[in-house]
Every structure is written in structure tokens, then in C-alpha cells.
Amino acid sequence: MLLEVKDIQLVRNGPHNRFNLHKGEILGFAGLVGSGRTELALGMMGALPTVSKDVWLRGEKVSLDDPAQALACGIGLLPESRKSEGLITAFSIRENISLNNLPKYQNASGLIDKAKECASVDALMRQLSIKAPSGESLVVNLSGGNQQKVVIARWINHHCDVLVFDEPTRGIDVGAKAQIYALMRSLTEQGYAIIMISSELPEVIGMCDRVAVSTRAPSSRYWKRPPSILKRSCAMQQGAQVNTSINTAGTGRLRLNLARLLRSPAFYPFVGLVVVTLVMILASDTFLTASNLSNIARQVSINAIIAVGMTCVILTGGIDLSVGPVMALSGTLTAGLMVAGLPPGLAIGAGLLVGVAFGIGNGLFVAYLHMPPIIVTLATMGIARGFGLMYTDGYPISGLPEWFAFFGRASVFGLQVPILIMLITYLAAYVLLQHTRIGRYIYAIGGNEEAVRLSGVRAARFKLLVYGISGFTAAIAGLVLTSRLMSGQPNAGVSFELDAIAAVVLGGASIAGGRGVIIGTLLGAMLLGVLNNGLNMLGVSPYVQSVIKGGIILLAIFISRQRHR
Numbered sequence: 121m122l123l124e125v126k127d128i129q130l131v132r133n134g135p136h137n138r139f140n141l142h143k144g145e146i147l148g149f150a151g152l153v154g155s156g157r158t159e160l161a162l163g164m165m166g167a168l169p170t171v172s173k174d175v176w177l178r179g180e181k182v183s184l185d186d187p188a189q190a191l192a193c194g195i196g197l198l199p200e201s202r203k204s205e206g207l208i209t210a211f212s213i214r215e216n217i218s219l220n221n222l223p224k225y226q227n228a229s230g231l232i233d234k235a236k237e238c239a240s241v242d243a244l245m246r247q248l249s250i251k252a253p254s255g256e257s258l259v260v261n262l263s264g265g266n267q268q269k270v271v272i273a274r275w276i277n278h279h280c281d282v283l284v285f286d287e288p289t290r291g292i293d294v295g296a297k298a299q300i301y302a303l304m305r306s307l308t309e310q311g312y313a314i315i316m317i318s319s320e321l322p323e324v325i326g327m328c329d330r331v332a333v334s335t336r337a338p339s340s341r342y343w344k345r346p347p348s349i350l351k352r353s354c355a356m357q358q359g360a361q362v363n364t365s366i367n368t369a370g371t372g373r374l375r376l377n378l379a380r381l382l383r384s385p386a387f388y389p390f391v392g393l394v395v396v397t398l399v400m401i402l403a404s405d406t407f408l409t410a411s412n413l414s415n416i417a418r419q420v421s422i423n424a425i426i427a428v429g430m431t432c433v434i435l436t437g438g439i440d441l442s443v444g445p446v447m448a449l450s451g452t453l454t455a456g457l458m459v460a461g462l463p464p465g466l467a468i469g470a471g472l473l474v475g476v477a478f479g480i481g482n483g484l485f486v487a488y489l490h491m492p493p494i495i496v497t498l499a500t501m502g503i504a505r506g507f508g509l510m511y512t513d514g515y516p517i518s519g520l521p522e523w524f525a526f527f528g529r530a531s532v533f534g535l536q537v538p539i540l541i542m543l544i545t546y547l548a549a550y551v552l553l554q555h556t557r558i559g560r561y562i563y564a565i566g567g568n569e570e571a572v573r574l575s576g577v578r579a580a581r582f583k584l585l586v587y588g589i590s591g592f593t594a595a596i597a598g599l600v601l602t603s604r605l606m607s608g609q610p611n612a613g614v615s616f617e618l619d620a621i622a623a624v625v626l627g628g629a630s631i632a633g634g635r636g637v638i639i640g641t642l643l644g645a646m647l648l649g650v651l652n653n654g655l656n657m658l659g660v661s662p663y664v665q666s667v668i669k670g671g672i673i674l675l676a677i678f679i680s681r682q683r684h685r
Contacts, residue, residue, distance in 0.1 A: 148328030191576025196275030265296025385628030400654035429590030437633025444613030451598035455608030479591020483584035528604030566633025
């Protein structure tokens with residue numbers, strides 16, 4: 121016996137149920153809608169809370185409190201709704217299949233080995249007959265049957281030997297149904313065990329070796345399928361042959377690469393930056409001077425650093441309104457401790473630590489207490505501002521040592537230190553978001569957090585992390601600003617959170633999460649800086665500037681929505 125649920129109770133005073141599953145068997149859960157079929161399976165694997173549960177796997181008692189523990193035990197789920205619970209529709213086939221298997225693709229440095237990942241995914245596509253040009257094709261463009269196979273491939277890739285199929289043929293055509301039936305029988309022949317939940321009685325009778333009828337009363341009775349039905353079912357499955365070839369023609373790849381370029385969130389911000397820069401060059405003779413370009417870069421650096429953390433937060437579908445006051449608090453604390461005689465390293469470390477602490481505090485409320493991020497960060501925005509004013513009594517802190525100006529005014533090899541810090545921050549963010557499993561999870565959470573959770577990834581941990589990153593980058597920006605001003609300003613950072621959000625949005629990121637690239641954020645910050653500088657040089661009223669910038673941000677959001685429809 122592979123799996124034995126000796127007792128499970130979903131709700132207090134509800135029925136106690138039990139069932140078992142053997143290797144190479146399909147066990148059906150039948151019953152009317154609302155009879156608790158899906159809830160029973162989800163409760164067993166920890167996706168839903170239960171009152172009591174006694175689960176044994178391979179002869180040993182196991183604790184299944186969440187899908188991550190089920191994944192570790194080799195239990196996978198094909199959910200009832202593949203789009204809302206199973207797939208990250210903004211992801212490619214490769215990214216969906218690898219979602220909960222990323223650790224095995226990491227190299228010694230912790231980066232994802234994409235070649236190894238692609239080879240594994242291509243083999244699974246051939247094995248399951250997933251019809252698509254390549255593993256880089258977006259899963260949203262696949263047929264319903266192929267989308268189901270992508271989710272199944274995710275669990276096979278993790279070597280899960282217990283699979284829960286909840287309505288596996290819902291929303292797919294007759295031909296695709298036959299393919300899914302054939303695949304299920306093929307999996308059981310390989311030793312997999314399947315729990316099949318279906319509201320179609322002929323499907324349950326034709327496919328399942330045993331059927332447990334789900335009712336509101338306790339039940340442990342099984343119906344066994346007659347051999348004659350088994351023969352007809354196998355005959356139907358044998359006739360469902362699928363072409364396993366994958367088109368990887370060069371022309372198709374060229375078209376795919378061109379489409380990916382046009383679809384890239386950084387493409388339109390780059391075009392916008394070029395257009396605005398050309399307009400400013402034509403409108404002002406002094407715009408293109410070295411001193412003015414250096415001034416733009418220096419002005420952009422602080423907002424761009426804050427926008428790194430904001431990008432991570434927005435990619436998960438969140439928002440952080442507290443970055444401006446946190447930046448001011450970190451800067452004033454660093455200045456105050458340094459003036460008080462604390463060693464410079466400890467003073468700077470304390471300032472950075474305060475930023476991280478505020479970020480983690482935001483993350484705890486958002487990720488674990490499930491509070492709306494806009495409300496949480498609006499509250500901490502006021503708290504951080506209040507702490508800064510309390511610490512300084514509302515007065516700037518001056519008298520900093522001369523060497524501290526290095527972070528905001530000095531140059532290294534002809535490059536200003538604030539710009540150097542900005543570039544290092546973006547390089548680190550690029551590696552994190554594009555080449556590590558943490559980055560993949562950040563995008564996935566913004567694309568479909570429920571699918572991430574049901575895939576066995578603890579999404580809350582990574583939501584906590586992104587808010588910590590946001591607090592950290594705000595603290596770095598506070599350090600640079602304090603160094604530039606050579607004083608701790610408790611009222612600094614007013615509206616900086618809005619500029620950071622604007623940079624992320626102008627950079628092509630979706631405010632709903634799941635879409636965006638860090639290079640786009642840098643381009644967005646540069647676009648905002650060029651626009652501010654050019655309008656000032658042209659003598660445009662600050663009131664008119666606000667209208668122009670607001671209109672451009674609205675246009676960027678409109679273009680983003682149109683592209684992703």
C-alpha cells in the first residue's frame with residue numbers, strides 16, 4: 121500500500137473519512153458537486169486546513185500541513201482550475217514545468233543552469249507529447265489538453281509518485297481527453313498512483329480501478345471496475361496516439377525571438393527614453409553637455425536605487441509606500457550615531473539595519489497576516505516619518521566627518537560613487553531576478569500566487585524577502601543622500617515613493633505583478649530624470665511638469681494594459 125489515510129476530518133463535527141491507494145492504481149473520488157471530493161484531497165495534502173488527519177505514506181506516518189510538505193513526500197496536484205490554480209500564464213512552458221524543481225538546476229554558485237533546465241524540459245515535452253514550437257512558448261497559447269500536460273510534467277519532473285488529478289478533462293476537447301486518459305494509464309503502468317476526482321460518472325467508471333463515493337456521511341466503501349470496462353478503456357487509450365515531434369525550425373525560432381523582443385517590458389521604455397532625449401537635445405543647446413549629463417545621472421541615482429526594491433515588491437503584486445520616510449530615517453540615524461561618536465561601520469550598519477527592519481515588518485503584515493500592502497505601508501510610512509522627527513526633534517543633523525562625503529560626492533575612475541552604487545545595485549538585482557530561483561519565485565508569485573502555493577513553494581517567505589529588499593535599498597539611498605547633503609534631514613524623501621513607483625511603471629512593469637524587468641526600471645528612472653531635467657532647462661512651470669509627468673505615467677500604464685490583453 122502506497123498511501124493510507126486512516127482518518128481525516130475537514131470541519132468540526134463533520135464526518136470522518138478514510139481511504140487508501142496502491143501503487144499503479146487509479147482511485148476515483150465520485151459524488152455530487154459540493155459533496156467534499158476536492159476538499160478531501162486538498163485537505164489530505166495540506167492545501168486546506170483540517171480538524172484532524174492521520175496519513176501514512178509508504179508505511180510511515182507523515183505530517184502534511186501544507187503543499188510544500190506534500191511535495192517533499194512525493195505528492196502532486198493537478199488542480200480543478202488549471203489557469204487559476206495550476207499555471208503561471210505569463211510564464212513559458214519551461215518556467216511552468218520547472219516551477220517547483222528549481223533547486224536541482226542550481227549550479228555550485230546558486231545560479232540556475234538554464235541549459236540543464238532546458239534539456240530536462242525538452243525531454244518531458246517529448247515524453248508527454250506536449251505540442252508546442254519549443255519550451256520557450258508561452259503556456260497561455262497552448263490548448264487546454266497541452267496545458268494540463270504541462271502541470272502534470274511539473275510533478276513528474278519532481279518524481280512525485282502520488283498524483284491527485286482534480287477534473288483532469290474539464291474544458292478540453294474529445295481528442296485531448298483521450299490523450300489524458302492514455303497518459304494516466306501509462307503513468308500507472310510506470311508505478312505512479314493516481315487519485316482521480318471527476319463529476320463525469322462514465323469517465324470515473326471507465327478509468328478508475330476503484331471508486332470511493334464521497335458523501336456528507338462517513339464512507340470507506342469502494343466500487344471495483346469490472347474487467348470488461350477495463351478492456352474497453354485500454355482499447356480507447358491505445359488508439360489515442362499522439363505526434364510527439366516538436367518543431368524547432370530556425371524560422372520559427374527567429375519569429376519567436378522577434379516576438380519576445382517586442383513583448384519585452386524594456387522595449388517601450390527604451391524607445392520612450394530615446395524619443396524624449398532627442399526632443400530635449402533639439403529643444404536645448406546645453407542639454408547634451410558633459411556637466412548636464414553628469415547632473416542627470418547623479419539626480420537619477422537615488423531614485424533608481426529605491427526603485428530596485430520597489431520593482432521586487434511590485435513584481436509580487438504588492439506596493440511599498442514607506443520607502444521615502446524609511447530612507448530619511450536611515451540617513452538621519454546614521455548621521456546621528458556618527459556625530460555621537462559611534463564607529464562609522466556600526467553607524468552605517470545601524471542605518472541599513474533599520475531599513476531592513478521596516479521592510480521585514482511590512483513583509484510580516486503582508487505575507488503572514490494577509491493585510492493589504494497599500495494599507496500596511498501607508499501606516500509604516502507615517503511611523504517611519506514620526507520616528508525620524510522624534511529622533512532629531514525636527515532639526516537636521518550636521519557636523520559629519522569630511523570622509524563621509526565619499527558616498528555622495530566622490531568619483532572612482534571618473535565615475536561618481538552614487539552612480540557606481542546604483543550600477544552595483546542593479547547588477548545584483550539582475551542576477552537575483554533573472555538567474556536565481558528566488559527571482560523566478562518572485563515573478564511567479566505576482567503571476568499566480570495560488571498556483572505557486574499549490575505547487576509546493578512557500579510563497580510567504582519570498583514575499584517577506586522582497587519587502588526586506590525594499591527596505592534595504594531605501595536605506596542605501598538614504599546613506600547616499602545623507603552623504604551628498606552632509607547632514608541628516610528628517611524631512612527628506614518626500615514623494616520619493618511616488619517617483620520610485622513611476623520609474624517601475626514607466627519601465628514597463630505591470631502594477632498587478634508578474635511582469636517587468638530590472639533593466640526596464642533603470643530605463644524608467646532615466647526617462648524620469650531626463651524629463652525632469654529637460655523641463656527645468658526649458659523653464660516649464662513645476663505645476664505643468666506635474667501634469668506632464670502624470671500624463672506620461674497614465675500613457676505607460678495604458679500601453680502596458682493593451683500589450684497584455
